[in-house]
Structures are given as C-alpha cells and as structure tokens.
Amino acid sequence: MGSKKIQAVLEWALALVLIFFVVKDSSYLNYYHLSPIKAHEQSERTFYYGPSEIIEEFDFGDIRIYLAKYKDWFSANTVTKYAGVFWQPGSHVNGFKIEEEEDISYTWSSSKINEELMLMKYYGIVTNPKIDKVELDVTVGYVWDEEVPEDDIETLSESLDDHRMFLFHWNENEDNYLALALRGLDEKGNIIYEENLR
Amino acid sequence: MGKWIRRIIILASLIMLIPNIFSFFSELGSDIPKHIRDEVESGNAIVYDVNEEVIVDQDTINFKHVVRTEDETMVIYEVHKHEPGWSFPTGALELKDEDGNDYSIQGGGSAGKPWGSIITMGYEPLPENVESIILDFNWYDRSFQLEVSLIGEGNSHG
Numbered sequence: 001m002g003s004k005k006i007q008a009v010l011e012w013a014l015a016l017v018l019i020f021f022v023v024k025d026s027s028y029l030n031y032y033h034l035s036p037i038k039a040h041e042q043s044e045r046t047f048y049y050g051p052s053e054i055i056e057e058f059d060f061g062d063i064r065i066y067l068a069k070y071k072d073w074f075s076a077n078t079v080t081k082y083a084g085v086f087w088q089p090g091s092h093v094n095g096f097k098i099e100e101e102e103d104i105s106y107t108w109s110s111s112k113i114n115e116e117l118m119l120m121k122y123y124g125i126v127t128n129p130k131i132d133k134v135e136l137d138v139t140v141g142y143v144w145d146e147e148v149p150e151d152d153i154e155t156l157s158e159s160l161d162d163h164r165m166f167l168f169h170w171n172e173n174e175d176n177y178l179a180l181a182l183r184g185l186d187e188k189g190n191i192i193y194e195e196n197l198r
Numbered sequence: 199m200g201k202w203i204r205r206i207i208i209l210a211s212l213i214m215l216i217p218n219i220f221s222f223f224s225e226l227g228s229d230i231p232k233h234i235r236d237e238v239e240s241g242n243a244i245v246y247d248v249n250e251e252v253i254v255d256q257d258t259i260n261f262k263h264v265v266r267t268e269d270e271t272m273v274i275y276e277v278h279k280h281e282p283g284w285s286f287p288t289g290a291l292e293l294k295d296e297d298g299n300d301y302s303i304q305g306g307g308s309a310g311k312p313w314g315s316i317i318t319m320g321y322e323p324l325p326e327n328v329e330s331i332i333l334d335f336n337w338y339d340r341s342f343q344l345e346v347s348l349i350g351e352g353n354s355h356g
Contacts (some may be wrong), residue, residue: 008200015204018211025312031282040346046283046339048255071339089283097339 032086036064039079043089056164060111063113072098076123076167080113080181103193104184110172118172122179126164131184131192132189134166138177144198146182205330229316243267256280263345270304270320275298279314284354286317290337293321295328
C-alpha cells in the first residue's frame with residue numbers, strides 16, 4: 001500500500017471518528033424525536049420523574065397530551081411537534097400529589113403552543129369512589145369576581161373510567177373560558193363534591 | 199475528489215465540536231468563580247473541597263466545594279447530564295446542619311456546559327459552631343443525603 005493510500009485510510013478513519021462524536025454529542029439529535037412518546041419519556045427522565053403509567057393519550061395533531069399516573073402523583077405532560085417531523089418535550093411534565101383525603105385532586109395549566117393555540121388544561125384524579133362524573137362550569141365574557149347569571153354558564157362534563165382521571169381542555173384563543181366550579185356527581189346525579197374555582 | 203470530501207468532513211466536524219474541545223481545556227482551570235477566589239485570598243471565605251459524586255437517575259452530580267463566608271454558604275456542584283432536557287431542580291437541594299436547622303437559598307446561578315452545567319447556589323450563612331452540613335435532596339421519590347464535614351481551615355487554594 002502506497003503512502004498516499006495509507007494517508008487516505010487514516011483521514012477517512014479520522015473523519016468517521018469525528019462524525020461519531022458529532023452525532024453522539026448533538027443536542028439536536030438527542031433532543032428531538034421521531035415519535036411523541038419518546039419525547040414524553042425523555043421529558044420525564046430528564047425531570048427525574050416517572051416513568052409514569054400512561055392512562056390516556058390525547059392526539060391534537062401537533063401536540064400530544066399524556067394523562068398519566070406515577071405512584072402518588074398525576075400529570076398531563078404535553079409534547080409538541082417540531083419542524084414538521086420531530087417531537088420535543090413541551091410543558092407540565094411535573095406530577096401533582098394525589099390527595100387521598102380529598103375527593104378530587106386537580107390542577108390547571110395554560111401554555112402557549114403557537115400563535116393560534118393557547119392550550120388550557122384542567123385535569124385531575126378522583127379518589128372518592130362514589131363519584132361517577134366530573135363537571136366543570138365555565139363562562140365567557142365575565143371577569144374574575146363578576147356575578148354570572150345561570151344562563152351564561154356552560155357545563156363541560158366527563159364520565160369517569162376505571163382509571164378515575166379526567167382532562168378538560170380548550171384553546172383559550174377560541175374559547176376564553178373562565179372556570180367557575182368543579183363538581184363531582186354520583187351515578188344518580190347527586191352532587192358529592194363541589195369546589196368554587198374563583 | 200475523495201480527498202476533499204473527507205477533508206471537508208473532518209473540518210466541518212471539528213467546527214461543530216469546537217464547544218466540546220474548548221470546554222475540555224477550560225475544565226483544567228479552576229471551577230471556583232473569580233470573585234470567590236479573591237475572597238478566599240483576602241481571608242473572607244473558606245473553601246472546603248467536597249469531591250463527592252451522587253447519581254440521580256441517569257445523571258451524575260459532582261459536588262465540588264462548599265464555600266463559607268459571613269454572608270452566605272455557597273455550594274458548588276456540576277450536573278453531568280446524560281441527555282438534554284430539563285435543568286436540575288436546584289430548589290430541591292436543601293442545606294441542613296446536624297441539628298436539623300434549615301438554611302434557605304438566597305440565590306444562585308448556573309453556567310451551561312456541553313455536558314450539563316456548573317451550579318453555584320448560595321444558602322444562608324452558617325453559625326460559626328456548625329462543623330458539618332447535610333445536603334438533602336428530595337424530589338418526588340428521588341432523594342439523597344450527603345454529609346460534608348467543615349472542620350479545619352479548609353483549602354486556601356481557589
């Protein structure tokens with residue numbers, strides 16, 4: 001083998017080693033994923049939380065919400081699409097404590113996904129076994145402490161599955177809801193739990 | 199032709215790796231901020247080397263120094279991240295003494311590195327008689343306790 005050939009082989013070897021390091025250390029390739037679930041898992045891993053048990057996945061095109069449970073906590077982690085093909089960690093990976101002595105443990109969060117979408121999530125978990133259905137009263141066009149007439153109240157409702165978790169969501173750019181009250185009802189429709197949210 | 203392809207690859211890769219190469223060499227210097235080194239030299243601060251490693255999930259937390267001054271207690275540590283993502287929850291690391299007294303965080307900062315970050319957290323100052331502290335981390339079901347002895351004159355170097 002001539003010295004030119006040896007040099008060529010060595011240079012190719014160096015080029016490959018360097019490519020390996022570029023790929024290995026690339027935050028781009030390590031951060032963006034082709035599948036949303038991978039982005040969700042990485043989000044939890046790097047947050048030192050979970051791995052949670054995914055109760056339900058909500059598919060809204062460019063975003064996915066993972067309603068999940070991990071030991072004594074519940075969460076609704078959101079991952080978002082990036083550059084059309086990739087998925088990246090989004091917001092609210094953090095778990096909230098399931099308060100066993102409360103009938104319902106809940107939280108809410110709002111995050112700007114893009115110019116069109118301001119995603120509001122009202123979510124939680126029901127611990128009182130008598131509760132069969134969760135309702136959320138909302139209204140539009142009223143300020144925080146204003147009296148809202150009955151006719152202007154809209155009630156969102158969700159029947160509970162075995163997993164006992166619920167998620168209300170809306171786009172605040174389309175429906176600028178003000179949440180008024182959260183209720184838990186038994187199968188006959190009796191109010192078991194009611195929390196004023198204002 | 200092949201000659202130029204491979205050389206362009208080598209050059210492009212080296213350019214992309216500049217931050218890594220740079221940080222590798224800057225690691226060899228001191229990790230204590232300049233203003234603290236000045237404090238140490240003028241006798242207003244005592245540096246205790248810790249050099250303890252703790253694993254949290256897939257990341258390595260490297261506790262480097264505890265710096266004690268009249269105004270604050272600084273804990274300097276490196277977080278070596280296995281993969282990019284959320285930053286280390288500095289607020290979950292509490293500083294306690296042997297009697298269980300809590301010293302709350304007064305401020306802090308972090309410097310990003312290609313491998314993670316160097317974090318400098320300032321806690322309330324310790325009373326003079328405290329000779330050992332416990333760094334107490336509690337985050338969901340993750341936790342660790344690290345005891346650091348603060349006996350002696352510390353290390354005069356920076």
